[in-house]
Amino acid sequence: MSRHHIPQMTWQEVGERFEQGAIVLLPIGANEGHGKHLPLATDTIIAVHTCELVAERVDAVIAPVIHWGYKSQMRTGGGHHRTGNIGLTADTLSALAAEILVDLMEKGVRRVALINGHYENTWFITEACHRAIREAGLPEGELRMLSTAWWELTDDDVLKACFERPPGAIEYEHGALLETSIMLSAQPDLVHMDRLPQHEFPAFPPYDIFPPDMSWANETGVLAPVDGANAKSGAKLMTIVADRIAEAVIKELGAIRRV
Template identity: 25%
Template sequence: MYLADRTWPELGARLSEESVAVVPLGSTEQHGPHLPLATDHLIAEALASAAAEEADVIRTPTIQVGVSPHHRQFPGTMWVDPPEFREYVEAFTRNLAYHGIDRVVYVNAHGGNVQHLREVGRRLHRDGTTYALEWMWDESIPELVDELFEHNGPHAGPKETAMITHIAPELVREDQLENARDDGLVHLGDSDAFVHGARTFYDSVDNSANGAFGDPTDVTPEKAERLFEAATDQLVQLVEWLEARDREELLPKERVESSPY
């Protein structure tokens, strides 16, 4: 159920009975010459919508701008700084807790958000407000991603191209797929991204002139559908696992008073 489509009387009883909400988060940032800036938040919203319908839980509005300063050199990229992002997501989640939601899954599709969502979850857990988990879609199906694509790429590569091919194929610039591959970076090992164990780059443009990584030409509608369905299934299973937990099980544990030995 999408929260924002309902009236408050329709939501009143439902929210008091509901325990889990899914919150889609992404970014508005460059995704090479072939994918829209909306890529990440479109993926998060589509997965959250599909899982919320199947698991019969609440889906909130999508948080569309994330922590993306490392893509700032590309026109149109938007970002918020980490402290402001964390404060906003925390306040957003406390709103849900006020209305009776005590478990939240952050359905995330942007790597730059990960550590900040985990920190917000830690804060909310520490004071017992709610139990919030960060879920990154491609981290839920790494074996399948590796099976489907020889050159994945961490950003604007085949896995994200496949997801947009499935969700909104009209937004994929198919005439730019080869340019994305040839003018981007297919093999991260071909760059000086890591030298003697040190990560040498701060911005995406340091490694890829057009912002794309991997080989997005290695995508078919069949692969795209398989990827989307597998990620959705993992999210549904996570929501069901969370629903089955007792609240006491999720609250912070008491201080250990004595050694068990």
């Protein structure tokens, strides 16, 4: 457990860190099926892991994680119908994140980085930032937030540097090579390499259907092959991701680099 987690600290310790200029990292995940080989908390674990790596690089404290995300979508997360998938509506997620942001502002925090682990959360985190700005009512420019996710910091060159056979399309990486490799590096005891998907991965049509067309759902919810997943590649990828997020929070939020 990283010593930068707010819930593990006393109120006094947190206050001292804020006074010293620590920024707040807010991890946001989901409770979503990731195949038969990864846990429901995969996106949550990866979001927290990302924050821990960033907090090793810059002076930051990690807020309690938001475990609940927006509903899993068929083309990006395998579908919300799967047993164990428990998610929030857009309104609830954006209100929840906004309330946390506003309360942090009331406690004197002015710089927050929101670190997302679940693709479907993206625009509702954006909405939370807009709501927090409105609701905090602080003078313009006083409050600054940065919102990102591990996949935003990757590109073809990074993936080529980390993986012998990089994935074809990152948008189909749900429960696949990248997330499995990251989980093997972050929490290998929760990965079941003997339960990898054995089915085909047909491409989806370029649109969504509501209510969801259940014939689009595959057996596991994994959307691309897992072959070649390994801890070393996952760790290398997350090192690059954490370095890049650290650079961004130093540049954009004035975070102080650890020496």
